[in-house]
């Protein structure tokens with residue numbers, strides 16, 4: 001985190017969140033709520049209620065749908081290569097604003113509440129599943145990291161592991177020192193391409209360099225079309241993984257959902 005770049009107001013917000021147990025968003029004091037007993041949750045109940053939960057979604061790929069627990073058209077045509085997808089929020093409203101702020105507006109302090117909420121969802125999901133042995137993340141291209149001064153998925157993964165370790169202790173999935181997924185091509189947003197074109201393009205944008213466990217978790221902040229996640233999953237399966245679980249904070253709804 002580049003502290004020098006943060007404005008005084010933001011430093012105050014961080015201070016309030018860390019030391020005064022105040023909500024990161026509205027600055028309200030966190031008391032007498034369920035979340036207040038957990039000092040790592042830095043959002044008040046009221047603000048959290050404003051997050052769009054991804055309850056109605058496809059049970060395979062977590063694509064937002066109109067009804068809960070259905071198999072979306074895409075997954076009926078071809079099943080995604082990952083085993084399980086955890087995506088607790090829709091990429092809209094407050095969640096979208098916070099993630100944008102992290103990427104473009106030095107809102108690094110929002111990483112804390114977002115990763116906390118994802119870890120809560122993971123602990124719930126994995127009460128009935130074996131935990132992965134390794135956490136990997138979809139990295140930004142080195143050029144982009146230079147521009148922004150940091151890689152947000154790297155920063156998020158670090159905090160996510162910290163949260164999980166508090167809950168799981170020694171059983172916490174370990175992250176290798178160097179993320180074995182590398183982005184080798186600097187690609188632009190690909191919304192205008194068809195699904196097939198996107199998959200072809202993203203497949204050549206990443207490469208694996210390092211040890212891969214049998215059961216891995218692949219983290220990204222947002223899943224939009226799913227082509228990046230799918231391409232990275234296929235690369236991991238080729239590199240020796242037997243099971244890939246996808247962890248994202250938010251999933252982008254298709255138009256009309």
Ligand SMILES: [Zn+2]
Nearest residue numbers: 023026044047
């Ligand atoms: Zn609040």
Ligand SMILES: [Zn+2]
Nearest residue numbers: 058061072075
């Ligand atoms: Zn689906």
